[in-house]
Amino acid sequence: MPGLSAIAAANGWFITAAGLIIVFTCLAVLAAFIARLEKMLFFWDRWVAWLQRLKRRESLYSAPGPLAQESPGQPLEVSSAPTIPLSGESLEVYQYFQWLTRLEGDVFSLCRVLEKAEKRGIPRPHFHLDELLRLGLIEELPGEDRGFYRWTPGIIVQHEEKAPHGAEPL
Amino acid sequence: MVEASELQQSPFLADIPDGDVQRLAEVAVVVHFREGEIIFQANGLAKNFFLLKSGSVLLCFPNGRSLVVRRPGQALGWSSLVSPFHYTATAVCLTDSVTYQFSNTELFSLFRMDAGLATRITAKIESLIQERKPYRMGQTSQG
Numbered sequence: 500m501p502g503l504s505a506i507a508a509a510n511g512w513f514i515t516a517a518g519l520i521i522v523f524t525c526l527a528v529l530a531a532f533i534a535r536l537e538k539m540l541f542f543w544d545r546w547v548a549w550l551q552r553l554k555r556r557e558s559l560y561s562a563p564g565p566l567a568q569e570s571p572g573q574p575l576e577v578s579s580a581p582t583i584p585l586s587g588e589s590l591e592v593y594q595y596f597q598w599l600t601r602l603e604g605d606v607f608s609l610c611r612v613l614e615k616a617e618k619r620g621i622p623r624p625h626f627h628l629d630e631l632l633r634l635g636l637i638e639e640l641p642g643e644d645r646g647f648y649r650w651t652p653g654i655i656v657q658h659e660e661k662a663p664h665g666a667e668p669l
Numbered sequence: 670m671v672e673a674s675e676l677q678q679s680p681f682l683a684d685i686p687d688g689d690v691q692r693l694a695e696v697a698v699v700v701h702f703r704e705g706e707i708i709f710q711a712n713g714l715a716k717n718f719f720l721l722k723s724g725s726v727l728l729c730f731p732n733g734r735s736l737v738v739r740r741p742g743q744a745l746g747w748s749s750l751v752s753p754f755h756y757t758a759t760a761v762c763l764t765d766s767v768t769y770q771f772s773n774t775e776l777f778s779l780f781r782m783d784a785g786l787a788t789r790i791t792a793k794i795e796s797l798i799q800e801r802k803p804y805r806m807g808q809t810s811q812g
Contacts (some may be wrong), residue, residue: 609737610729613761617705625705629725629763632737646734646804 544620552591577581583634584659592627593636595619606640606647671697671769679720679742679769681793689786696775700768708745708760708768715749715756717770724766728758734804737763747794747801749773757805 500508599615600607609628616624616649631637638651673694676682682690699722708719711731725739736758738745748756750773780787791793 555745564681565691597809608733609727609735610759611733625727625761625763628727629737629739632763633725643803646730646732646736 575664576586580653582655582657583636584657585634585654586659588622589627589630590656590658592621592624593631595621596631597650600650606644606649609648670695670697673707674723676720676769679744680740681720681742681744681797682759685786685793689783691778692783692786693771693776696779697769697771699731702762702766702768704762706762708762708766711756711759713756715746715754716773717746718749718762718773718776719745719768719770721745722767722769724768725740725763727761727763728801728804730758730760730804731806736801736804739743739763744793745796750776750790750794751798761772786804 506512525630544550596612599612599619602615603611613624613628621627628637635651636654636656637648639645640649642648673687673691673695674693676690676697677687682693685693697720700719702724707718708726709715711729721738721741722744723741725737726745728736728738728745730736738760745760745768746756748754750770754773776790780790
């Protein structure tokens with residue numbers, strides 16, 4: 500049985516059609532998945548960000564944590580270090596910036612940090628960076644390191660609701 | 670055109686005679702920039718010189734150093750007056766900012782007509798270049 504008859508006898512046409520359908524179906528599914536991948540990642544990022552915000556809020560309200568740099572139960576007035584009160588949003592962005600600069604080390608480049616902040620979707624990174632500079636939370640290094648910056652040591656940052664009465668920005 | 674009295678408050682134009690400031694005011698244009706907007710890019714063709722009127726601008730140098738300019742009257746974009754006319758830094762607005770913008774073509778026209786003005790502005794530019802030299806030179810810290 501030669502040629503086309505042999506193909507027909509062995510269900511060749513059916514197998515070919517089935518193969519085509521399977522391949523194109525898979526390709527269509529893959530294309531649909533890739534087309535929606537951006538949205539899926541967007542929702543994933545939002546979910547992760549929401550979880551992080553929730554964790555931060557919990558740690559902020561339950562304990563002073565590394566931000567406040569004070570021992571639990573210690574009266575706020577005892578500390579002689581300057582305290583800077585920040586609003587909820589500013590405090591959140593401050594923590595974002597701290598995390599970003601941690602990747603760079605003790606000394607960091609403002610431009611690089613700003614670039615990373617933009618890429619990671621931090622809200623109004625330019626405005627908040629300016630705020631951190633104006634408040635004296637970030638300071639420029641002297642001498643040969645001029646133009647590079649660091650977090651000003653010895654400053655306590657707190658949520659404005661928790662800050663001692665009368666604490667004002669530097 | 671802007672009021673000469675506005676420019677006279679600029680530290681960059683301190684010691685510049687009133688007549689010169691008046692001529693500069695005639696070619697100045699007030700330009701508004703939004704937060705996050707780039708005023709000029711490093712290595713870009715430098716066509717304009719700026720004096721900050723209000724706001725806060727971050728000068729990002731290619732070596733990673735940066736300088737915050739927020740005092741009204743501070744100068745930006747001196748490269749527009751010095752060969753090879755390429756900006757040495759990127760100026761990005763940290764807040765909504767307003768600048769007095771001077772086209773270098775207009776400034777050079779003024780300089781051609783008034784050698785005294787050219788000398789005084791060149792001296793100011795020279796001191797600005799020296800002042801910002803540490804930011805342009807040196808090694809890149811941490812890569």
